[in-house]
Amino acid sequence: MKLLEVDNLTTYYKLKxxxxxxxENISLQLDRGEAVGLVGESASxxxxxxxxxxxLLPENAIIKAGRIMIDGHDIxxxxxxxxxxxxxxxxxxxxxxxxxxxxxxxxxxxxxxxALKIHEKISDKEAIRRTAELFDQVEIDPDRVREYPxxxxxxxxxxxxxxxxxxxxxxxxxxxxPTTALDVMVQAQVLQLLENLRRERQMGLILITxxxxxxxxxxxxxxxxxxxxxxxxxxxxxxFSDPAHPYTRALIAAFPNIEGERNLASSIPGNPPNxxxxxxxxRFHQRCSEAKAGCRDIEPAITELAPGHRACCHLLQGRVKV
Amino acid sequence: MKPVxxxxxNSALLTVSGLEVHFTARSxxxxxxxxxxxxxxxxxxxxDFNLARGEILxxxxxxxxxxxxxxxxxxxxxxxxxxDIFYNGENVRQFNRSRLRRFRQDAQIIFQDPYxxxxxxxxxxxxVAEPLEVNRLTSSQGEKEERVAEALSDAGLNNPRELFxxxxxxxxxxxxxxxAIAGGLVLKPHFIVADxxxxxxxxxxxxxxxxxxVDLRDQKGISYLFITxxxxxxxxxxDRIAIMYLGKIVELGSADExIKKPLHPYTRALVSVIPVxxxxxxxxxxxxxxETPDPINIPTGCRFHPRCPIKQARCREExxxxxQVEGGRFVACHFI
Numbered sequence: 001m002k003l004l005e006v007d008n009l010t011t012y013y014k015l016k017x018x019x020x021x022x023x024e025n026i027s028l029q030l031d032r033g034e035a036v037g038l039v040g041e042s043a044s045x046x047x048x049x050x051x052x053x054x055x056l057l058p059e060n061a062i063i064k065a066g067r068i069m070i071d072g073h074d075i076x077x078x079x080x081x082x083x084x085x086x087x088x089x090x091x092x093x094x095x096x097x098x099x100x101x102x103x104x105x106x107x108x109x110x111x112x113x114x115a116l117k118i119h120e121k122i123s124d125k126e127a128i129r130r131t132a133e134l135f136d137q138v139e140i141d142p143d144r145v146r147e148y149p150x151x152x153x154x155x156x157x158x159x160x161x162x163x164x165x166x167x168x169x170x171x172x173x174x175x176x177x178p179t180t181a182l183d184v185m186v187q188a189q190v191l192q193l194l195e196n197l198r199r200e201r202q203m204g205l206i207l208i209t210x211x212x213x214x215x216x217x218x219x220x221x222x223x224x225x226x227x228x229x230x231x232x233x234x235x236x237x238x239x240f241s242d243p244a245h246p247y248t249r250a251l252i253a254a255f256p257n258i259e260g261e262r263n264l265a266s267s268i269p270g271n272p273p274n275x276x277x278x279x280x281x282x283r284f285h286q287r288c289s290e291a292k293a294g295c296r297d298i299e300p301a302i303t304e305l306a307p308g309h310r311a312c313c314h315l316l317q318g319r320v321k322v
Numbered sequence: 323m324k325p326v327x328x329x330x331x332n333s334a335l336l337t338v339s340g341l342e343v344h345f346t347a348r349s350x351x352x353x354x355x356x357x358x359x360x361x362x363x364x365x366x367x368x369x370d371f372n373l374a375r376g377e378i379l380x381x382x383x384x385x386x387x388x389x390x391x392x393x394x395x396x397x398x399x400x401x402x403x404x405x406d407i408f409y410n411g412e413n414v415r416q417f418n419r420s421r422l423r424r425f426r427q428d429a430q431i432i433f434q435d436p437y438x439x440x441x442x443x444x445x446x447x448x449x450v451a452e453p454l455e456v457n458r459l460t461s462s463q464g465e466k467e468e469r470v471a472e473a474l475s476d477a478g479l480n481n482p483r484e485l486f487x488x489x490x491x492x493x494x495x496x497x498x499x500x501x502a503i504a505g506g507l508v509l510k511p512h513f514i515v516a517d518x519x520x521x522x523x524x525x526x527x528x529x530x531x532x533x534x535x536v537d538l539r540d541q542k543g544i545s546y547l548f549i550t551x552x553x554x555x556x557x558x559x560x561d562r563i564a565i566m567y568l569g570k571i572v573e574l575g576s577a578d579e580x581i582k583k584p585l586h587p588y589t590r591a592l593v594s595v596i597p598v599x600x601x602x603x604x605x606x607x608x609x610x611x612x613e614t615p616d617p618i619n620i621p622t623g624c625r626f627h628p629r630c631p632i633k634q635a636r637c638r639e640e641x642x643x644x645x646q647v648e649g650g651r652f653v654a655c656h657f658i
Contacts, residue, residue, distance in 0.1 A: 212599040213597030255525060
């Protein structure tokens with residue numbers, strides 16, 4: 001039994017003009033102790049997909065379809081009451097931008113104590129003890145629990161966010177761009193911490209990022225999103241060394257790589273489509289250098305290239321690599 | 323006045339010598355009543371480098387290294403507190419208001435975030451025309467339109483005249499950064515400080531903006547001080563890279579040398595954490611402990627010593643000299 005199974009998750013945003021098809025037919029699986037990267041550019045739907053898992057969406061969002069199972073337990077139809085029990089204890093989120101997610105006028109430790117007490121029936125004393133323990137686990141001096149968020153550096157604040165996310169021993173942690181605003185050295189430290197915690201606690205980790213290298217450093221598997229859909233997913237090693245979808249190839253080629261040639265990588269022409277009016281056929285066809293006539297009209301189906309490696313492109317039809 | 327520095331290079335467009343920017347920060351109200359002590363933030367603490375005509379020099383470093391302050395100080399957008407800046411042989415620090423104004427036509431700065439540096443209520447035309455108007459550089463509306471169209475097309479925006487009446491929000495992220503660049507190009511500068519010009523942009527459009535910068539150098543001979551935290555971008559577009567740590571340059575050399583054969587222990591660690599698009603183990607990287615200290619409390623001796631993997635007793639006491647180790651390669655470390 002998988003720790004997490006998501007089938008055909010589809011979430012739209014309702015606007016005056018119509019529906020923004022932010023994420024469509026997202027299917028994901030996650031094992032205990034496994035890390036999966038959800039990678040894509042801005043507005044590819046990766047954050048929407050993740051927030052849909054715990055239903056922490058803006059008011060105008062509508063989950064149109066999809067089934068979400070945690071440990072074999074279907075939570076797709078869960079009401080607010082049940083979701084409150086699931087969030088933080090089963091599945092928790094490290095939010096993007098720790099500067100905004102912490103209350104600036106309350107001591108950092110208090111904020112974790114409060115979170116613990118909301119989710120678990122424990123005494124103040126116990127909550128304070130556990131907070132100090134959490135600080136220790138995310139490698140912050142436990143004496144700093146009495147400080148305010150502004151006294152912490154960006155990297156330290158992100159560690160606080162991680163402490164909060166793991167406070168109730170969740171089985172699954174979602175990291176939404178957890179290292180995006182950090183310097184590379186601090187980013188590497190935070191990723192290392194996440195990796196250690198994942199191994200010690202056998203947590204499942206879903207890492208949302210625009211940065212392929214973050215996936216390369218932390219994730220066993222990767223799902224590449226474009227315009228609201230997963231266009232390719234598979235083992236990280238395989239997807240990076242032998243990308244099947246033209247978008248994945250273009251994304252990797254656009255990544256500045258000091259191990260490659262010293263010339264400016266090619267950019268992908270054009271811009272991602274407006275998801276109020278997504279293009280017909282394959283959503284990438286307007287920017288795809290390999291597009292054929294059929295790509296404009298017919299939506300490509302999933303091709304299973306090897307066990308666990310799939311991509312959604314007409315050019316792969318009938319070409320099964322093993 | 324300090325003596326004129328000895329390393330003025332006449333072929334250089336820009337020579338920076340001993341540049342210092344120290345800020346005095348006020349301590350809290352109560353503390354200021356109790357003591358007269360002011361806090362000195364040594365943001366830039368003695369920099370020496372020069373920039374040749376048509377060169378792209380990268381200032382690279384983490385947040386707090388002083389790279390942005392350096393860029394601003396060269397244009398005197400923040401006032402240097404020490405050192406000299408020679409531009410075409412003239413000392414920028416001695417410029418009076420009108421000379422400074424002329425200098426700032428020739429030397430432009432492009433900021434990181436086109437969303438913030440552009441006025442959302444100004445059309446494309448008036449955004450780009452404004453520098454011409456402020457400096458009274460055009461005599462007729464026709465000439466102004468001509469210059470604006472030329473700048474937009476130099477910035478890689480096609481059909482410029484069709485964009486004249488658009489607003490920034492109607493443009494894509496890449497187009498917005500091109501618009502910000504056009505606002506700098508309209509004065510036909512010879513020198514541009516580009517401060518993290520692509521870090522807000524998606525990967526797929528970054529390369530286009532960087533290529534534009536390099537093309538402008540090749541075609542118009544524009545020199546750049548390219549400020550970035552991203553060493554792989556620095557390697558791709560720059561001729562030389564200077565690595566900054568806590569207000570000083572710790573290493574400077576050709577882009578290939580610095581990235582492929584880093585000498586300073588800080589550069590070595592930074593290079594080891596450069597992101598690469600492949601499956602890699604974090605264990606293969608040199609992770610430094612802790613974070614860059616506050617520029618209020620700069621460590622004694624070598625400012626990198628508390629985090630340095632090869633430090634010795636001497637490093638705590640004695641500041642290493644920033645010196646040339648081989649042709650064009652400068653390093654500040656006792657053990658190189």
